[in-house]
Amino acid sequence: MALLTCPASHVALFELYDICTMGSFTRLAATIAATAAVAAASSSILVSTTAASGAFAYTLGNGTRTYYSPAAPVVSGCFDDNNLSKDELLPLTVLRITDKTITADLLANLTSTYAEFDDVWTTEFLGGGALVFSAPEGAVLDASASAWIVAAGSKYLLPTTGLDISSFNGSVFVAPDSWDLKPGPYVLSIAPAGEVKIRQTYALHRDNLEAFLFGVTPVSGKSVYAQVDLFASSYQDAWIPMPSRLYWLDDERPLAGVRVALKDIYDLEGVQTGGGSRAYAEVYPFSNKTAVSVQKILDLGAVVVGKTKTSQFAHGADPWQFVDIHYPWNPRGDGYLTAASSSSGSAAAIAGYDWIDIAIGSDTRGSVRKPAALVGSYGIRPTWGSMDLTGVIPLADEMDTVGFFARDPALFTKIAGLWYENAPTAVNKTFARFPEKILYPVDYFPLRNPAAQALFEEFITTLETEFGMRRTEINLTTTLRESVSDPVITNATAFQLNSNRLAEYVSYHKVGVPLAEKWNDTFGGYPPLDPNPRAAFRRSENLTEADYDEAVEFKNKFKEYFLGNVLRPDKETCSDGIMILDMGTGGLPSYREQALNSLPGATALSVTVPVGGPNMPSNYLASTAGCPEIGIPVGQVSYESEISLQTEMMPVNVDLVAAPGCDGMLLELTNRLAELGIARTVKTGRMAF
Incomplete structure (x- = not known):
């Protein structure tokens, strides 16, 4: 079979496929009817839906799984061969082979390894499809391998040049050397005039937790992405495309192929950033540059699979306080528990879907730590200033951080160590040993559920027996009141008002005002917003720069006090306590549901506050002092559900706080706890363990 060269100027990437006829082109419209006609010639692929762009979804033979292929092919070319069947759409598998002799046993073992390693490719891709062999120069396909290919049902063989296939009697056309395809699953389309296009294929997963806004796929393997606007018609749940892990088999980057769910306050080139606001998405174009923090993890090899929901502009909100976008569902327990905010979409995704490896959120005053605790995942708020926040919708410049969620402690600590490496603010300060003190704030304990308190006690006992630490009780409320005269720091109401000003002033001036101006210029009037940001922006109208500077000053006073009297930096242990x-x-x-939280045995969504007197919620401590904090799932407790009317289980996390820059010490402690079997991998679904 001879390969013809199609004029580059005529190659269209964003349609189902072109027809190549003697160097001239006739366009085949990318319609459902046309796609179905193409598929009818193949018993291997059933096309189920087609997007107007030319991307399409399909099922393999038995229809148990749905796949998606973008419009743009990774390779294409025209073949002059009258024996080549036309109007076909076939599954294709690329096998990367290093041996010089290709046998049936080698192929059986290789495909078995692929199926075990990957959750996208299956042996169904072999039946009635095509095989691409990427093999060394001079490699030989022996008779047993030829028989294996026939038995597997593959219709075509596309060997690389230099592979001896003389033993094979089936249909062959030679793949050009320029077709440097990665191992894994693809779709092969053959147009009537012989044009061949090969596209990557993705497994589609339905987001029934409503954690995502939409899925994304990388464009041409770059850091540019395209939105995938596919939804289940009954409930409008998004379909999220999942790339094969086989595509990264040869990638030596440390996070190659790690799948990432991305909170919708981060810019991703080629994709809409909406910040949880329809109005914001309406007046701002798709991003033309990826956020610095996201680009850093992409450079390490990770791949984004979709944008997750956020409470609007990352302002805190309860699940019922939305106008624009429905709140995600926490998969734990009866499925009717809150997942907190504002990173609830990312938290729900990591707790609900095993096809996600990590989920990126942000933490200003607890937006990673609270959801992590409520869904039972690992979560980190790093040292403030640990990541460049360019390309991220801001909430509070003085407290914003880039955090993330994970289920596996080894992956969690690995990613944190790599991602926060070379940070603007040091996060891996050296330490010779772990701190000896476990600071136990008695005004925040015991917890209201004795079973949850028992899990904390067991965890503390482990720190004492395994690491030689000792519990050191402290009443933070009393200590503050006795040591600090400033009422803005010691009075809970004043402290929260000051913290609110740090967030509301920045969010109003950097987000609210520009949005209002763009909306008025485009549509007239003021943009519709969710209740909490709308109220925050109204309060901020009269805030002055002097008010904001005063709030920063008080924040710095608290930080100075906290780091001088509570969690002191230490040369040997990094932080003198945890x-x-x-x-x-x-x-x-x-x-x-708001009304259910007033029933006996339930509670409103509020992070632990001191017993016997108002003061700051526990999530404010690290935020205001700029400290790192890690959440570790340690177990689960039972509750009587008002929804399922039976006993359910909900997760419990222990959070550890250290002095700024001691992220590395907390991560190493997490590693050691994993080695002891204390920090365990959590499951997805109703129960974490």
Whole structure:
């Protein structure tokens, strides 16, 4: 078969396929009817839906899984061969072979390894499809391998040049050397005049937790992405395309192929950033540059699979406080618990879907730590200033951080160590040993559920027996009141008002005002917003720069006090102690429906506050002092569900706080806890363990 060269100027990438006829082109419209006609010639692929762009979804033979292929092919070319069947759409598998002799056993073992390693490619791709062999120069396909290919049902063989296939009697056309395809699953389309296009293929997963806004796929393997606007018609759940892990088999980058769910306040080139606001998405174009922090993890080899929901502009909100976008569902327990905010979409995704490896959120005053506690995942708020926030919708410049969620402690610590490496603010300060003190704030304990408190006690005992630490009780509320005269720091109401100003002033001036101006210029009037940001922007109208500077000053006063008297930096241990906290709800269920939280045994969504007197919620401590904090799932407790009317399980996290820059020490402690079997991998679904 001879390969013809198609004029580059005529190659269209964003349609189903072109027809190549003697160097001239006739366009075949990318319609469902046309796609179905193409598929009818093949018993291997059934096309189920087609996007107007030319991308299409399909099922393999038995229809148990749905796949998606983008419009743009990774390779294309025209073949002059009258024996080549036309109007075909076939599954294709690329096998990367290093041996010089290709046998049936080698192919059986290789495909078995592929199927075990990957959750996208299956042996169904072999039946009635095509095989591309990427093999060394001079490699030989022996008779047993030829028989294996026939038995597998593959219709075509596309060997690379230099591979001896004389033993094979089936249909062959030689793949050009320029077709440097990665191992894994693809779709092969053959147009009537012989044009061949090969596209990557993705497994489609339905987002029934409503954690995502939409899925994305990388364009031509670059850092540019394209939105995938596919939805289940009954409920409008997004279909999220999942790339094969086989595509990264030869990639030596440390995070090659790690799948990432991305909170919708981060820019991703080629994709809409909406910040949880329809109005914002309406007046701002798709991003033309990826956020610095996201680009850093992409450069390490990770791949984004979709944008997750956020409460609007990352302002805190309860599940019922939305106008624009429905709140995600926490998969734990009866499925009716809150996942907190604002990174609830990312938290729901990591707790609900095993096809996600990590989920990126942001943490200003607890937006990673609280959801992590409520869904039972690992979560980190790093040292403030640890990541360049260019390309991220801001909330509070003085407290914003880039955090993430994970289920596996080894992956969690690996990614944190790599991602925060070479940070603008040091996060891996050296330490010779772990701190000896476990700071136990008695005004925040015991938890309201004794079973949850028992899990904390067991965890503390482990730190004492395995690491030689000792519990050191502290009453933070009393200490503050006795040591600090400033009422803005010691009075809970004043402290929260000051913290609100740090967020509201920045969000209003950097997000609210520009949005209002763009909306008025385009549509007239003021943009529709969710209740919480709308109220915050109204309050901020009269805030002055002097008010904001005063809030920063008070924040710095608290930080100075906290780091001088509570969690002191230390040369040997990095932090002279580790504070233990609860970021959850004290082990009680908090529902996504407001009325249920007033029933006996339930609680409103509020992070633990001191017993016997108002003061700051526990999530404010690290935020205001700029400290790193890590959440570790340690177990689960039972509750009587008002929804399922039976006993359910909900997760419990222990949070650890250290002095700024001691992220590395906390991560190493997490590693050691994993080695002891204390920090365990959590499951997806109703129960974490």
